[in-house]
Amino acid sequence: MITGKAVEIAAEVYWIGALDPRLREFDIILKTANGTTYNAYCVRGQHGVVVIDTVKASHADEFFTRLEQVAHYEEIQAIILNHLEPDHSGALPELIRRAPQARVYLSHRGQMMLKGIIKDEVLEYIPVGTGDTIDLGERQLRFLHTPFLHWPDTQCTYLEKEGILFSGDIFGCHFCDTRLFNDKVGDFRAAFEYYYAHIMRPFREHVLEALALIEPLPLNLLAPAHGPILRDSPDSYVQRYRQLAAPLLTNEAAKQEKTLLIFYISAYGNTTRMAQAISEGAETVKGVRISLYDLQGGEVSAFVDLIEEADGLVFGSPTINGDAVKPIWDLLSSLALVKVRGKLGAAFGSYGWSGEAVSLIEDRLRGLKLRVPVKGSKIKLIPTDTELEQCHRFGRELALQLTGQTEQRFITLDELVRETNHA
Amino acid sequence: MPKANVTFEDINVTVTVPAGTRLIEISEKVGAGITYGCREGECGTCLMRIVAGMANLAEPSMLEDKVLKELMAGRHNRLACQAQVLGGEIVVRPG
Ligand SMILES: Cc1cc2nc3c(=O)[nH]c(=O)nc-3n(C[C@H](O)[C@H](O)[C@H](O)COP(=O)(O)O)c2cc1C
Ligand code: FES
Ligand SMILES: [Fe+2]
Ligand SMILES: [Fe+2]
Numbered sequence: 001m002i003t004g005k006a007v008e009i010a011a012e013v014y015w016i017g018a019l020d021p022r023l024r025e026f027d028i029i030l031k032t033a034n035g036t037t038y039n040a041y042c043v044r045g046q047h048g049v050v051v052i053d054t055v056k057a058s059h060a061d062e063f064f065t066r067l068e069q070v071a072h073y074e075e076i077q078a079i080i081l082n083h084l085e086p087d088h089s090g091a092l093p094e095l096i097r098r099a100p101q102a103r104v105y106l107s108h109r110g111q112m113m114l115k116g117i118i119k120d121e122v123l124e125y126i127p128v129g130t131g132d133t134i135d136l137g138e139r140q141l142r143f144l145h146t147p148f149l150h151w152p153d154t155q156c157t158y159l160e161k162e163g164i165l166f167s168g169d170i171f172g173c174h175f176c177d178t179r180l181f182n183d184k185v186g187d188f189r190a191a192f193e194y195y196y197a198h199i200m201r202p203f204r205e206h207v208l209e210a211l212a213l214i215e216p217l218p219l220n221l222l223a224p225a226h227g228p229i230l231r232d233s234p235d236s237y238v239q240r241y242r243q244l245a246a247p248l249l250t251n252e253a254a255k256q257e258k259t260l261l262i263f264y265i266s267a268y269g270n271t272t273r274m275a276q277a278i279s280e281g282a283e284t285v286k287g288v289r290i291s292l293y294d295l296q297g298g299e300v301s302a303f304v305d306l307i308e309e310a311d312g313l314v315f316g317s318p319t320i321n322g323d324a325v326k327p328i329w330d331l332l333s334s335l336a337l338v339k340v341r342g343k344l345g346a347a348f349g350s351y352g353w354s355g356e357a358v359s360l361i362e363d364r365l366r367g368l369k370l371r372v373p374v375k376g377s378k379i380k381l382i383p384t385d386t387e388l389e390q391c392h393r394f395g396r397e398l399a400l401q402l403t404g405q406t407e408q409r410f411i412t413l414d415e416l417v418r419e420t421n422h423a
Numbered sequence: 424m425p426k427a428n429v430t431f432e433d434i435n436v437t438v439t440v441p442a443g444t445r446l447i448e449i450s451e452k453v454g455a456g457i458t459y460g461c462r463e464g465e466c467g468t469c470l471m472r473i474v475a476g477m478a479n480l481a482e483p484s485m486l487e488d489k490v491l492k493e494l495m496a497g498r499h500n501r502l503a504c505q506a507q508v509l510g511g512e513i514v515v516r517p518g
Contacts, residue, residue, distance in 0.1 A: 108493045112465065129495070152467070342456050342517060369468075371456035371517075373434040406435050413440040416452045 006066040007180060009229055010162050010221060012044040016051075016066035018059035021176040026087075030198055034191060035176035038063075038087055039225050041166055042070050043159060045136020048077035051102070052157055052166045053225055057090030064091070064098075073099040078134055080141070081106040082168035083154045084113040088225055093118055105134065107145060110153035128155075130213065146170065146210035148203045156214070163220035169199060170210060171237050172226035183232035191227065192237075196244050202339055204308075207245040214238055248305050258288045258402040260344075261306060264316030265295040265327050270350030270382055271316045277388040278314065278348060278377070281395025288399045295327040304334050312344035312402045313370065317357045319349060324357035332364050344402055345370030348377040348394065355380070374398055375419070427508040431455035432474055432516040442510045446471070446503040456517040457503045467494045469503040476513035480506045 007015040021035035038055035040063055049071040055063040076099040081089060084106070096102070096118070104125040106114060111127055130145040144156040149170050157166040173195040177185035200207055215238060222230035222237055230237050260282055264275040275292060282290045293303065307313060315332070317324035345365035347358045358376035365372050377394040379387045400406045411419075425442040429449055433456045438449050447469065450457045460468030464486045473480065480501060483491065487505040494500075503515070 108495060111493055341458060369458035371434060371454055373454035409436045411438055413438055413444060413449060416438060420452050
């Protein structure tokens, strides 16, 4: 049992974290059936001691108890912050009070956040990036800039000769087990996968960048900020990340082809007819693969996988009680799990008198950081042939946007303002 | 009043605006791919690349300068929520 004890995980490298076995929900968005751990570490060198990360404020006592077993506060020369989320920085203000001489190292992007955490207290800190090091005498710590995994500030710290990577949330999972090491604890694979899917997946490109830095490192041990310490075949977890970051679906569309997904829902078929006309309009442009999905009868999670790989997304909904309908919002609210930033977005729908759905969807798409250059298509009640032709043009315009074939458009700010106010 | 032409390369639209307009006021309305988070020059979400006409933008404020440094942004980058157009031709794209 490790209750209250620091654990030596390698020569003069200690786990000094905290256990939170009863936690059942993390950051509101994650279920944690097995609780979690907040892993902090202490590395001893010739010149003193380095503390890597802290714990959640509520668990600070546990952290200090462990720290005091392996180091005196005066010995602490440096505090490294791999990630400033409160589950890792919660005990920082108190640690700084107890070890005021310690120098704080963090990523460039972490500086802003640090100020948000320590507020008025004056504190010297040293921003670091890939290649920067801390010399501990015969040992050396090296930094890896691995932003957005899963905050802008995240970084990893590598203990050079020993081949230990302190990876922050990367390779972590919410799984509390007092046996601590991956070859001793219960089966945590599901927790590992779940953590990746909910925390890392939206940042796939950043995962790939981080892997490019991590894969060349000789690894004896992976020391993440949550869950088991990975000492048995640490490389296999790096490989697993490589697999998870690969596209989930292989796109059968030719490489140079763009993909446009049209999602719609319709009570009386008006919005359906619009969707078909839009699809046909888009078909007139070469180099776009168009897919049409009725949200009624669709499964959100499968659509999310498709959306992750798509280039353009179009959503059609009637206006019901002044809003788009719930299946649309269900799908749109699930997109926080994948990267949609920069994709092409658009909206359409039939309405009765007020027609709020289209602009509400457009706002949401902008909120999700899609580009929405083509104004949505709205039609009152039953679309006429002329109106279906408009839909056809709308679809074609979207496909042209997607393939970068739009003619340059000139407009003044005044015209633009008028246009947006009429939407 | 002096005018400026701002071209959003990713959607191929050129907007003529009065000098002094902020990029954010235009890019959102045309639906360009430049995206925003805090809108206050803090988060760096709106980082954009100035393809041409950097000199036609007002100098970055201290705040913007600081954030650009923290982002380790290049010489061609500005924050769209902060940058103000002075006149002439400006070409921008996300990132
Ligand atoms: C229960 C209900 C509520 C509605 N609420 C609105 C509304 O608030 N605003 C509006 O513009 N249209 C409203 N409508 C009208 C529909 O948007 C309109 O009938 C539309 O053509 C339906 O399109 P669809 O059935 O083809 O998808 C409502 C319709 C129903 C059945
Ligand atoms: S939107 Fe946050 S810096 Fe511009
Ligand atoms: Fe985190
Ligand atoms: Fe965390």
